[in-house]
Amino acid sequence: MADTPGSEDSPVRVEVLLFARAKDLAAGTSSVSLALPKGSTIGRVREALAKSFPALSELLENPSTHIAQNSEFADDAQGVENGDELAVLPPVSGG
Amino acid sequence: MATSSQSCHPCPGDDSLAARVAVGIVHTPLDVGKIMASVVRPEAGGIGSFVGTTRDSFKGRTVTRLEYECYEPLAEKSLRRIAQACCVKYSLSAIAIWHRVGSVPVSESSVVIAASSPHRRECLEATQAAIAAVKAKVPIWKSEWYEGDDRCWKENCECVEAAMGDMNPARLRKEGAQVDVEAWLGGPRTGDRDMKPCEHHHLAMGAEA
Numbered sequence: 001m002a003d004t005p006g007s008e009d010s011p012v013r014v015e016v017l018l019f020a021r022a023k024d025l026a027a028g029t030s031s032v033s034l035a036l037p038k039g040s041t042i043g044r045v046r047e048a049l050a051k052s053f054p055a056l057s058e059l060l061e062n063p064s065t066h067i068a069q070n071s072e073f074a075d076d077a078q079g080v081e082n083g084d085e086l087a088v089l090p091p092v093s094g095g
Numbered sequence: 096m097a098t099s100s101q102s103c104h105p106c107p108g109d110d111s112l113a114a115r116v117a118v119g120i121v122h123t124p125l126d127v128g129k130i131m132a133s134v135v136r137p138e139a140g141g142i143g144s145f146v147g148t149t150r151d152s153f154k155g156r157t158v159t160r161l162e163y164e165c166y167e168p169l170a171e172k173s174l175r176r177i178a179q180a181c182c183v184k185y186s187l188s189a190i191a192i193w194h195r196v197g198s199v200p201v202s203e204s205s206v207v208i209a210a211s212s213p214h215r216r217e218c219l220e221a222t223q224a225a226i227a228a229v230k231a232k233v234p235i236w237k238s239e240w241y242e243g244d245d246r247c248w249k250e251n252c253e254c255v256e257a258a259m260g261d262m263n264p265a266r267l268r269k270e271g272a273q274v275d276v277e278a279w280l281g282g283p284r285t286g287d288r289d290m291k292p293c294e295h296h297h298l299a300m301g302a303e304a
Binding site: 017019020021024062063064066068071072073074075087089090091092093094095 | 170251
């Protein structure tokens with residue numbers, strides 16, 4: 001399968017930033033590099049992350065957890081490009 | 096930007112908007128007086144403000160501090176768009192939204208919002224709408240630290256409600272005069288629970304001249 005995270009021949013590599021509870025659940029990891037098949041979506045990134053960090057699964061399925069793409073809010077249906085900076089945004093608590 | 100005419104500008108152009116809006120994320124204590132002073136305009140007759148401070152307890156537990164982290168590029172962009180949306184919706188003279196990140200000890204301020212307008216109502220309503228949007232959508236997170244160095248990540252109820260209703264990523268991307276006011280400040284759902292007590296609130300209101 002070419003869609004295994006980290007596989008050699010995957011054409012799209014993205015950097016995913018983890019914040020707050022997401023970082024804690026990933027044992028303090030603040031950034032992870034993922035390799036995905038061409039044509040992957042943000043939704044696919046959620047799946048790949050959950051596979052790499054099972055402890056993150058529940059948070060990634062939370063409707064209040066959003067994903068940012070290149071410092072903008074993104075929909076799950078959006079495609080990802082090589083070199084994108086993504087970010088997992090758990091439910092926010094500013095103010 | 097101050098105008099000498101009496102006419103209304105419900106949809107000011109980008110240049111005008113930029114001069115009315117100031118936002119920022121800082122790692123040092125916030126100067127409430129300076130932020131209040133920054134929205135003073137000759138045509139404004141009132142300043143509304145909100146200051147969020149660290150409370151010393153939560154459900155009977157002693158809180159020693161809050162620690163904030165943020166995704167800074169998107170957090171700052173979000174604060175700017177909220178400020179722009181408030182300017183457009185409430186025809187403000189000026190608005191400032193500043194958020195502190197890092198460790199914030201008890202009684203110190205984490206967020207300061209100040210808005211000015213020709214008359215009282217708009218600046219007070221804008222202040223309330225701005226803090227509600229900040230708590231619902233801006234990528235900033237706080238952990239509450241208790242005695243004994245135990246801690247807990249917080250989640251704002253505004254954020255959970257937004258995910259059920261008006262959180263629409265595509266609509267949150269517009270800037271300037273084109274900013275999607277409803278996407279940021281919400282429709283009826285947001286208005287319905289505007290005054291519901293939730294999280295730490297310290298409301299201070301400026302005097303109307």
